[in-house]
Amino acid sequence: MTVLNVIKHRFSVRKYKPKPVRTKDLYAILEAARFAQSSNNLQDWRFIIVRNENTRKNLVEATKGKNFVGEAPVVIVCCGINTNHKMTCGQHSYVIDVAIAMENMALVAWERGLGTCWLGAFYEDRVKELLNISGEDTRVVGILTLGYSALSAKLSGKIQKLNLNPKKNRLPLDTIVKYETW
Amino acid sequence: MTVLNVIKHRFSVRKYKPKPVRTKDLYAILEAARFAQSSNNLQDWRFIIVRNENTRKNLVEATKGKNFVGEAPVVIVCCGINTNHKMTCGQHSYVIDVAIAMENMALVAWERGLGTCWLGAFYEDRVKELLNISGEDTRVVGILTLGYSALSAKLSGKIQKLNLNPKKNRLPLDTIVKYETW
Numbered sequence: 001m002t003v004l005n006v007i008k009h010r011f012s013v014r015k016y017k018p019k020p021v022r023t024k025d026l027y028a029i030l031e032a033a034r035f036a037q038s039s040n041n042l043q044d045w046r047f048i049i050v051r052n053e054n055t056r057k058n059l060v061e062a063t064k065g066k067n068f069v070g071e072a073p074v075v076i077v078c079c080g081i082n083t084n085h086k087m088t089c090g091q092h093s094y095v096i097d098v099a100i101a102m103e104n105m106a107l108v109a110w111e112r113g114l115g116t117c118w119l120g121a122f123y124e125d126r127v128k129e130l131l132n133i134s135g136e137d138t139r140v141v142g143i144l145t146l147g148y149s150a151l152s153a154k155l156s157g158k159i160q161k162l163n164l165n166p167k168k169n170r171l172p173l174d175t176i177v178k179y180e181t182w
Numbered sequence: 183m184t185v186l187n188v189i190k191h192r193f194s195v196r197k198y199k200p201k202p203v204r205t206k207d208l209y210a211i212l213e214a215a216r217f218a219q220s221s222n223n224l225q226d227w228r229f230i231i232v233r234n235e236n237t238r239k240n241l242v243e244a245t246k247g248k249n250f251v252g253e254a255p256v257v258i259v260c261c262g263i264n265t266n267h268k269m270t271c272g273q274h275s276y277v278i279d280v281a282i283a284m285e286n287m288a289l290v291a292w293e294r295g296l297g298t299c300w301l302g303a304f305y306e307d308r309v310k311e312l313l314n315i316s317g318e319d320t321r322v323v324g325i326l327t328l329g330y331s332a333l334s335a336k337l338s339g340k341i342q343k344l345n346l347n348p349k350k351n352r353l354p355l356d357t358i359v360k361y362e363t364w
Contacts, residue, residue, distance in 0.1 A: 003185055003293045004210055007286050008217050028186055034352050035190050039302055043353050048360045087302030099281035104189050111185045120221055120269030133364040170216050171225050178230045182315040
């Protein structure tokens with residue numbers, strides 16, 4: 001499958017089978033994060049792999065009641081470090097660098113038959129408390145649930161179709177692309 | 183090539199051939215951005231494709247003197263809109279969403295034999311002025327140069343080797359990954 005096809009077919013998985021993620025798949029996914037580019041090669045990311053059931057269940061409340069966070073066999077809590085560093089453009093490098101690494105993981109997961117859901121809706125303080133992330137200088141940028149989709153092939157097909165129909169789900173290119181000037 | 187191999191082999195290209203980018207390649211790259219996931223499917227990204235030589239040359243100064251910005255046949259200026267929107271975790275969605283779309287573009291470009299360099303070192307005000315990006319609500323998150331690498335195969339191989347040697351260029355997994363807790 002080409003990278004573009006992985007991108008086109010991927011959708012957010014919010015219902016997981018209890019089936020564990022194979023070590024070699026998790027390894028490949030983490031390598032995808034590790035090899036990501038970052039601002040000045042700062043590698044200002046850290047990832048906490050949560051598989052413990054109690055911790056995952058506790059994360060449900062911290063993610064505003066998302067039960068699938070408790071059901072997914074793996075939850076990857078993606079953190080930024082050196083969070084004071086800004087690029088000349090004014091953006092904090094850690095936010096963008098962690099996002100790059102997370103997207104790499106989401107794509108490699110999909111290619112290996114695994115689903116993810118990228119969460120930004122969580123109470124950061126609560127997540128930090130649950131996982132003993134101390135220090136103002138560390139931020140939780142996103143949470144990635146990881147596992148096998150529990151959706152039937154039929155329903156998966158429907159969702160993919162919906163995602164692939166630009167009129168339904170994505171703006172057309174001429175809305176999002178401009179030429180030469182704004 | 184697997185997605186993981188694209189990620190592992192990709193490196194930032196800072197020297198370009200004048201050879202133009204084929205329309206079908208640019209189209210595939212933009213589709214990679216368009217199909218990216220975003221917070222609440224906001225699609226809070228806009229992309230300006232700059233091919234005009236004068237504009238590219240003007241962008242050199244705005245990117246702190248990076249001559250390759252003037253040499254790359256295509257420069258994609260990646261903007262965020264609705265920039266007041268924050269996710270529950272406290273991060274602005276536009277920064278992360280634009281980063282996801284940019285990474286998708288960088289990976290699809292590489293798979294199609296094209297190099298990119300992701301720039302965060304630019305004077306945003308100057309870029310906005312040059313491209314008539316008005317409004318405080320629009321931010322330039324990153325700039326992606328795009329084109330064929332002018333490096334010899336031998337030098338490209340060396341760079342790839344360097345990138346692939348974790349001891350040289352990337353922290354080991356056990357530094358960036360933690361299990362169950364920080």
